[in-house]
Amino acid sequence: MSTSSSTYSAPLSSITAGGFIKLIGLLLIALGILGMMVAAFGGEAASPVSTGLTGIAAVTAGGLMYIWQVRRQKSVAEQNNGAWQNDMTTRGASAWVTGVVLTGFYILLYWFPTTLHGLVLAVEPLSQWLRNRPADHWFLYGTFYTLAILVMGVHALLKYRNSNYHIIRTISVMFFQLGFAFLLPALLLALNQPEFYFSYFWPLKYDYLFPGTVSYLIDNGAALGVFMVFWGAVLSFIATPILTYYFGKRWYCSWVCGCGGLAETAGDPYRHLSDKSKKAWQWEVAIIYPILGFIIITTLVLWINSWSEGRLLGNLSSGFSSTYGFFIGAMFSGVVGVGFYPIMGNRVWCRFGCPMAAYLGLLQKHFSRFRITTNGGQCISCGNCSTYCEMGIDVRHYAQQGEPIIRASCVGCGICAHVCPRGVLKLENGPRENRFAATPLIKRSDVGILN
Incomplete structure (x- = not known):
């Protein structure tokens, strides 16, 4: 018993x-x-x-x-385990539900803001404390946006904690979103100055160089408004080319930009969902550069109409502006750009629609010192680099050939180098001479063991 x-x-x-x-x-x-x-x-x-x-x-x-x-x-080696088995990160049912919720929120935000009245009232004390004025749906959105970057920024800091580059880069996007895109604009409003986002500028913040916005800033901000216009123009046409020459587009897309900040934090779990096909790249080129051209034409048309006091183009200029604002500023950057994170990856807007990314990409490819060099002899073709490239670049192809990666779309996030088990990839700001030169590979005929 x-x-x-x-x-x-x-x-x-x-x-x-x-x-x-x-x-x-x-x-x-x-x-x-x-x-x-x-x-x-x-x-x-x-x-x-x-x-x-x-x-x-x-x-x-x-x-x-x-x-x-x-x-x-x-452990740092297990951070990406299960990325292709988790329902949320493999376009499963929960991912689709999340995508619908995000998309629905943006639709309500842009076109039915009164439905968010209860949540707007919820952040009323915070708005009064920061801005000394009532809350609106855009303040609610800014609060949610900033919290998403800060909370998921902690996620990124822990996930990439063995890399100083990624720790500093993540802290940078958290700082610029909290300080320059949330607190500073609120402080300006509290001081009865025009609301201004110093970390955004033309062509991303496309209306900052529109004549109506320039007049508003100068008339309502006096000397500070003049500085705001000057700041935006200098950042767009002088600082951007110089910084991109030395550091590539990563100085903005992966370190400063709020769109990139959300993608690198809240969107990081979905980076492997970006389409790596040639067709996706063809669509990327076919869409993003016409959008840049459209905003350039829109800005010029608005200024021409302003100088002619409306006699030359009439209401055509405002039609250009409202068309861009609806289809690109609202539909693409908001509804599709963020709402489709769980389905198409975290850089849909940056890859296919952002005019700033197009502008920086042209500078990076043709006039920059930045590139990602490859030690092709060490590549074992595991494919981690291509899998986790959020911009849809087939990094492995370049690594196998020992070719440097010089692509207009690359945002220099450095995740490809981080996930490489062999140290094949390296982000560099070297001289432009021999920038496209490949790493010499050892060929079978060079060994000559049997000779």
């Missing part, structure tokens, strides 16, 4: 300390989402401030707790 006895363990007794932290994080996220839903749809049943603002804080805290525990317990 057996004398062994069985013991009963409580359902939570097997949860480790790390598992408990993850559980608490998920619980906070769930409660936070519930609070924001009550703020959005609860009407007068509950205070939008107490439910919505508390919900936003709970989602933020819960997300940080969950990310910290999940990423910290993985």
Whole structure:
């Protein structure tokens, strides 16, 4: 007769300390989402401030707790494990649901902002404290956008914690979004100055050099407004070519830009979904450069019409501007650019639609010192570099041939070099001489073992 006895363990007794932290994080996220839903749809049943603002804080805290525990317990070699097995990162059902929710949010934001009134009220105290004026749907969007970069920036810092380059790069995009794209514009409004984003400029912030915007800044900002116009013009036409000559487009696309900042943080889990096919590259070239041309023509047409006091082109110039604003500024950069992260990867807007990326890309390819050099003799054709290139570049092809990667679309994020197990790739700002020269490869005929 057996004398062994069985013991009963409580359902939570097997949860480790790390598992408990993850559980608490998920619980906070769930409660936070519930609070924001009550703020959005609860009407007068509950205070939008107490439910919505508390919900936003709970989602933020819960997300940080969950990310910290999940990423910290993985070694640096395991950070990408399961990328092609996870339903969320392989265009599974949860990815499609996320994409629909993001797309729906942008549609409401741009064309039905009154539906977000409850959430706007939730951030009213924050708006009054920062800007000394009532909140609107754009302040709500800026708050969500900044929190997404900060929270997922922690995710990126933990994921790439063994690389100083990626740590500094991630801190940089977090700093510019929080400081230059959120707090500084709010401070300007609090001081009754025109709202201005110093980290955005033409042609990305296309209206900053439109005559109407220039007049508004000068008339309402006085000397500061003149500086804002001067800042935008200098950054667009002087600083951008100089910085791109030395550092390639990465100085902006991967270090400063808010669009790139969101892609490198919140969009990082989806970077492997970018299309690497030749057809995708052909579409990229066919779309992005005409968009750059369109904004150049639009800017010129607006100024011509302004100088002629509307006699030359009439309402045609405003038609150009509104057309660009609807199809490119709203539909492409917002609805498609972010809403399609879980389906098409994290750089849809940067790759196919951003006029700033097109402008920087032309400078990078033809006038820059930047390139990614390859040590072809060490390449084992594992394909990690191509898989995790968010811009859809077949990096492995270049590495196999020992050719440097000099592509207009490359944003210099450096993930290809980070995931290479052999150290084949290296980001360089070398001299332009022999910039396209390939690394000499050892051929079979050069060995001569049997001779």
